[in-house]
Amino acid sequence: MKERIEKVVGNKANQVWAGTFHSTFAKILRVEAEKIGYPSNFTIYDTDDTKNLIKAVIKDMNLSKETYNTNAIYSRISSAKSSLVTPKLYPQVQELMLQDRANRRPYIHEIYSKYTARCKKAGAMDFDDLLFQLYYLLHLNPDNVLDKYRKKFKYVLVDEFQDTNYLQYAILKKLTKYEGSKQNLCVVGDDAQSIYAFRGATVDNILNLSTDYPSLKTFKLEQNYRSTEHIVQAANAIILFNKKQIQKKIWSDKGKGHKIKVIKCAADTEEGKRVADAIIEQKTRLHISNSDIAILYRTNSQSRIFEEYLRRFNINYKVFGGTSFYQRKEIKDLLGYLRLTINHQDEEALKRVINYPKRALGKTTVDKIAALAASTGLTMWDCLTQVEVPARTKDLLKKFKLLIENFAQRSATVDAYELATYVARQSGLINRLKADTTIEGLGRLENVTSLLDGIKEFVENDEVIEGAIESDRGIATYLQNIALHTNMDEEEEGNYVTLMSTHSAKGLEFKSVFVVGLEESLFPSFMSMGTQAGLEEERRLFYVAITRAEELLTLSFATSRYRHGKTNYPDPSRFLAEIPAIHLETTYNNAPQAANIAPRARVSGVKRVRKQAILKIDTANFRASPASEIKEGMKVLHKKFGEGKVVKIDGARDKIATIHFHQIDNSERRLSLKFAKLQILE
């Protein structure tokens, strides 16, 4: 998105804040947190941290973990927050209390309340807090912070508006709807593509818009510029099966195009092979390249089979989403140390690293600390030296505390990369990993190394973000970035087939799309098939999936599938039967006919916007020159942007150089000389 903006307005794009709701608000909170009683270096709890903390609270309250299922409680708390129900308010909302009582879980409000207190004590916000706390910041309006952001964001644009929830909309209203506001709000959305109801998104936000903004102007975008007619019409036909929808007729003038192909397979493994076969065929007969192809599936675990065959066929691919890099144990361990270093109160981080690598501080000791913390109201960190334990353990605890304090001291003087490297070594993590010489062990060590590389890259990114409140390269900002990292961030230059979940594919497009695993219970998922609303959301998801295709759409299903240790024999998805036969190349019940794709029919289309090429620069011979020697008119070399000419230098103390880089995209970039590593060429 930022790259597209830059193409239109040039370098000024730097001044635009563009990001997810979560990342944008986290950026604000990083500056304003202290106004609402959080430290500015607050931790962001991810789903694992959140669930672990909920588990701990349930245990502390001596409630049965069968009745109080962690996932159920989490979603209860999350939706309460997303509807602006505070822990205090919760017991007063009859509807919620009645539901809880009906489910025999009357103590949810207490868990919610204790959970919230623990987060606050730990200086931590969960994903929902980034919205919730921001709302309260604007609502309580200390130091007239509301005015500051209203002035700052004179124009607000929201994409994929159908996926916003009540709370996000409430925040938007705070920012754009007030006495004297120009109400410069522009939203783009499609109710047919609403696929996040499970996390609180509501189409009501679209419907309420004209009430909240009476001068609203609506523009219907009914022309599809992406796909050919068979695909568009099939999509139209499918969405008609939903009762709840805003009427519209999408059309395309890109010609009939290819019909939709359906592949029937005897087994999930065969599906992998047949899809790989079809990809080879498209590549050779239609000259489609890897980067024009995507395989979309309902669940991330389906990727494995396709990976296997793509590898076997030597087709380059990249899997997005799933268990992300940042969720791997070894990565979370190192991040845990870093989190604890910048925020000692972070309980989840402390529990994670206190005995890893082994320091003889096991369950008994940790339980004692946790109990003391619960009874005194102190944080676990403070209890490290207070808890009553044998003298030997006392020493070990002291040593651990000193270790972390040493990291913290060091963080004041070195950059994030040096700190992380130091922590990785001094904590014993590296040695522990090195001791494991299995293939997996080597992989884990490699992961840690590439995490360190990532931090290095982050530190060396010296471009000035204008209009940003801070352009911070500290470890706190780094941790925030990765906590809110989306899998779009992983997109990189290269000619690979894309493998991702249908959810992740929203907003993207490919010449050729394979939607796989079209079986009852899988797509639609058995989790949502039961209710009309659930089923309609699955159908919208299918709608999203097939409308990613520009020219070629292939659907596949298997009649037997191995899942959770058992072989299942699913029926084909009902969605297949909802596609009018006229758009299908073959009826999937019959044996496949010979493909009627005209040979050498070259596929055309707009090239997808890709990340700009990264210059290959000989980093081995790169030697940064001292900032003080950089003068206007000099020719300099930058590790990422290549050669450039210093156009001008502004500022007295914090000097900012405007440099014209001709190798990368012929643009001017403003770099802070405080951070910039430039080598003087002449």
Added chain:
DNA sequence: TGACTGTGGGTTTTT
């Protein structure tokens, strides 16, 4: 304290 073993349960999508 920590390694080891067996049991049992869940099982989707994402910030």
Added chain:
DNA sequence: CCCACAGTCA
């Protein structure tokens, strides 16, 4: 099938 967790024993 895979993971988490409880219980056992040195």
